[in-house]
Amino acid sequence: MLDLAFVRENLELVKQKMEERGFPALLADFESLDRERRRLLVEAESRKARRNKVSDEIARLKKEKQDASGLIAEMKQVAREIQELDEKAKASDEGLRELLANLPNLPHASVPVGKTSADNREARRWGEPRKFDFEPKAHWDLGPALGILDFERAAKIAGARFAVYRGLGARLERALSNFMLDVHTREHGYTEMLPPFMVNSAALYGTGQLPKFSGDLFKLEGHDLWLIPTAEVPVTNLYRDEVLEAERLPVKYCAWTACFRSEAGSYGKDTRGIIRQHQFQKVELVKFSLPEKSYEELESLTRDAETILQRLGLPYRVVELCTADLGFSSAKTYDLEVWLPSAGEYKEISSCSNCEGFQARRANLRFRRGKSGKTEFLHTLNGSGLAVGRTWLAIIENYQQADGSVTVPETLRPYLDGLERIQPA
């Protein structure tokens, strides 16, 4: 959420930035709503001031055993007026809050202005896509042939967009998860967290999934509980309504969780394989930062995620998302895209964002400088480090051999009892 006072004072700038993001009409009613809300507040509050004064007077009269019935009758009328004005003020306040809650974050000045993902800016590349002397297969062919991936039985027990990992397939998923967690906790200074995989709606509001994107989520019937679409939601909300000491910042957490996404509206997209699933596992990185340090932290978080791809020897590129491609809560995002031989292109495997104070205002995440300083909103960052399922398929495809077997990257062997190759069972 943007700061109300900031929007009021910089309305034209905010309108322009929204236009750059592709949402030109969002602020049409802002001025009238804001003015109406303040007008009603002033009217209601002046009557409340009178009520407070007269109530004291009534108390005094009663104590002195004098008649107060005239004043009480007058106050009955005032109470009715207050109720009416309060209802109107509440309505316009809710209207304003709804408008603000549906407003995406402002892009950082360094974000390229663009209209589609084609306007994203490539920042750097790492590694060379391998030259195959045979026709590389897709993971949805390799996996079932190796007996490590089963789509048919997954469809039987759950439906489309689910997979069952079997034997070394399951083992590889676990090895990757452990490898990622080990690197981030041992080498990058993140503290491992294991949060709930379900959260309430307040948490989803805090990170910006609600109210706008409920359709992307799975909700539990009869409960105010939703399956998390990413560990960003539970972890970022850990300190909701708390005030942290500035010396504690940056706080760096990583968390392995399952993630659940409805993928409504993605029919016909990535239908084959495990690229787009209703459930996938991810190691997420979350940081709470001082505002003036958050862009440094974004760079280091992105490099922390890149480390995993480098250690696994997977070629990738880093893309700076343009204004039109930015997520709702993000002010700046780097996507990491891994090379997929079957697609012949780079495919998103991580998304690293600085949300600045956007989530902090929604979730009331604050910090204090020194002992007597005022509280300020901190900055939140998050990024995948990495999406485990997509890393799994990137390894299967990039390390495949002509005979359909898969070489295990050196780094991963200690996590698989020294296994060098995955072959048909």
Added chain:
RNA sequence: GGAGGGAUGGGUGAGUGGUUGAAACCGGCGGUCUUGAAAACCGUUUCCCGCGAAAGUGGGACGGGGGUUCGAAUCCCUCUCCCUCCGCCA
């Protein structure tokens, strides 16, 4: 799932209709004393939203929401969370 108890400021915890935004204690901050520190003593110490150029000023907040009343931390309803006991359970 059943029965009961609870939620007050940074913390503990008083307060059961009218100067209670809130006692007291602890903590924090400032000061006195001291070579320094501790102790002791004195003072100070919540947040949000308006109006105002400012000084200042008004409103709101005692888990959330609603109600009763001229007036609610205090009475009623409802929701959430926590605790104890019983049942069930990995």
